[in-house]
Amino acid sequence: xxxxxxxxILSLVVLCAFATIMVKDLLSAAIIFGAYSFxxxxxxxxxxxxxxxxxxxxxxxxxxxxxxxxxxYQTTRIVxxxxxxxxxxxxxxxxAAVIMGLVLLAAEANFPGFADPNSPASLHVSPYYIxxxxxxxxxxxxxxxxxxxxxGFDTMFETAVIFTAGLAVIAxxxxxKRSDLCxxxxxxxxxxxxxxxxxxFVSRQLVPFMQLFALYVVAHGHHxxxxxxxxxxxxxxxxxxxxxTYDMQFVQQRMSEKWNxxxxxxxxxxxxxxxxxxxxxxxxxxxxxxxxxxxxxTDKIMARSHGMLGIEIGVAIAVMAIVITIYLNLSSHxxxxxxx
Amino acid sequence: xxxxxxxxxxxxxxxxxxxxxYAMLAKxxxxxxxxxxxxxxxxxxxxxVSIGAKEHATIPIIAxxxxxxxxxxxxxxxxxxxxxxxxxxxxxIVVSVGTLGVALAICxxxxxRYNTLEEDEIQEQLQ
Numbered sequence: 001x002x003x004x005x006x007x008x009i010l011s012l013v014v015l016c017a018f019a020t021i022m023v024k025d026l027l028s029a030a031i032i033f034g035a036y037s038f039x040x041x042x043x044x045x046x047x048x049x050x051x052x053x054x055x056x057x058x059x060x061x062x063x064x065x066x067x068x069x070x071x072x073y074q075t076t077r078i079v080x081x082x083x084x085x086x087x088x089x090x091x092x093x094x095x096a097a098v099i100m101g102l103v104l105l106a107a108e109a110n111f112p113g114f115a116d117p118n119s120p121a122s123l124h125v126s127p128y129y130i131x132x133x134x135x136x137x138x139x140x141x142x143x144x145x146x147x148x149x150x151x152g153f154d155t156m157f158e159t160a161v162i163f164t165a166g167l168a169v170i171a172x173x174x175x176x177k178r179s180d181l182c183x184x185x186x187x188x189x190x191x192x193x194x195x196x197x198x199x200x201f202v203s204r205q206l207v208p209f210m211q212l213f214a215l216y217v218v219a220h221g222h223h224x225x226x227x228x229x230x231x232x233x234x235x236x237x238x239x240x241x242x243x244x245t246y247d248m249q250f251v252q253q254r255m256s257e258k259w260n261x262x263x264x265x266x267x268x269x270x271x272x273x274x275x276x277x278x279x280x281x282x283x284x285x286x287x288x289x290x291x292x293x294x295x296x297x298t299d300k301i302m303a304r305s306h307g308m309l310g311i312e313i314g315v316a317i318a319v320m321a322i323v324i325t326i327y328l329n330l331s332s333h334x335x336x337x338x339x340x
Numbered sequence: 341x342x343x344x345x346x347x348x349x350x351x352x353x354x355x356x357x358x359x360x361x362y363a364m365l366a367k368x369x370x371x372x373x374x375x376x377x378x379x380x381x382x383x384x385x386x387x388x389v390s391i392g393a394k395e396h397a398t399i400p401i402i403a404x405x406x407x408x409x410x411x412x413x414x415x416x417x418x419x420x421x422x423x424x425x426x427x428x429x430x431x432x433i434v435v436s437v438g439t440l441g442v443a444l445a446i447c448x449x450x451x452x453r454y455n456t457l458e459e460d461e462i463q464e465q466l467q
Contacts, residue, residue, distance in 0.1 A: 021363040048421035071444040075451040082368040093366025097358040115395040140402040142423035158431040165438030326441035
């Protein structure tokens with residue numbers, strides 16, 4: 001890594017963070033936050049964390065931004081100043097932030113230097129992952145092998161967390177009690193180019209390529225940056241693009257709410273099901289090497305590689321369904337009739 | 341200067357965390373608070389990825405043709421960045437979009453009931 005590049009990106013990141021909380025318009029704040037995410041993505045590529053950068057580019061810069069815009073569309077983009085107690089809140093906020101900063105800086109004095117190859121985090125289990133991943137699993141991308149094999153339990157429950165988040169969004173927004181409603185004006189139109197033929201044509205041509213790329217990312221995650229999470233988010237983003245350029249009904253015809261929930265379930269079920277299959281065949285939960293008994297022409301090492309592909313597909317299906325669900329519910333206020 | 345350059349990533353992550361915490365506490369608008377929460381999350385991710393970085397190391401993917409059979413001993417630990425923090429943070433980013441969705445859904449619910457996203461106006465209506 002080159003510390004000059006690092007430092008310039010980091011100062012831009014801090015600038016964007018300041019701007020995004022200071023700006024008086026929620027739409028601008030969302031766009032600046034997108035820029036912030038892209039800078040973070042550059043920073044992580046520069047530090048060698050390509051998989052993290054890929055995830056941030058698709059999730060942080062792509063989907064998060066569109067979720068913020070959807071929320072601003074359904075509520076209001078105007079940020080009002082606090083009417084009273086402005087000084088007190090600033091003092092409390094600044095005081096808490098400074099105290100926390102000082103505590104962290106005091107702890108930082110004992111940290112190992114940045115990019116030290118002998119820092120404690122790089123000495124415990126990670127040398128095993130680095131040296132044994134090819135011999136154990138035949139997967140050259142260590143991040144994938146740690147994610148899906150060595151630490152498969154973590155990833156399974158992370159997928160379950162995402163699934164739960166999707167359920168929570170549905171539970172909060174989908175059904176409304178009469179008593180919880182106030183008089184709301186119709187959401188204003190952000191852009192007038194809603195029925196633009198050029199935009200519709202271009203995005204319609206773009207969608208198949210996006211989905212093909214997403215499938216490539218899922219299938220090729222063993223050898224290059226990518227995997228189930230990134231591929232799933234890109235698949236979801238292709239449907240979100242259609243929902244923005246056409247309308248919600250267009251996406252609903254292809255991916256109805258029922259299908260979305262069902263696919264979210266199926267994704268988590270594929271993951272847990274492969275784990276149980278290993279259990280049934282007599283090995284530990286998520287120990288894919290036993291799958292060589294039922295997969296044709298596969299030794300124990302390749303079975304682990306194939307098992308990882310299976311769970312990546314499950315993760316991709318679940319993440320895709322949940323991303324679409326969250327977007328559709330947020331941008332239509334849970335009514336699923338019309339959105340951005 | 342030496343100290344600054346040696347640990348600049350930790351300085352920046354502390355700074356980002358402070359910005360995030362300030363936004364969560366002091367901002368009046370609920371969506372701004374959610375943005376503060378997201379900045380706080382990315383600060384933690386910066387910290388973890390910084391831990392995983394190694395000097396003169398490449399990305400944690402083994403090039404094809406290396407490490408098979410006879411040359412297996414050639415995999416040098418110091419040559420690859422630490423993959424473990426990357427894995428933890430990769431899933432953390434995806435979970436953060438889930439929590440973001442839930443947080444914004446709650447904001448929408450609040451707006452539906454009180455017709456405002458400002459903290460002080462909601463407080464007035466609650467009293």
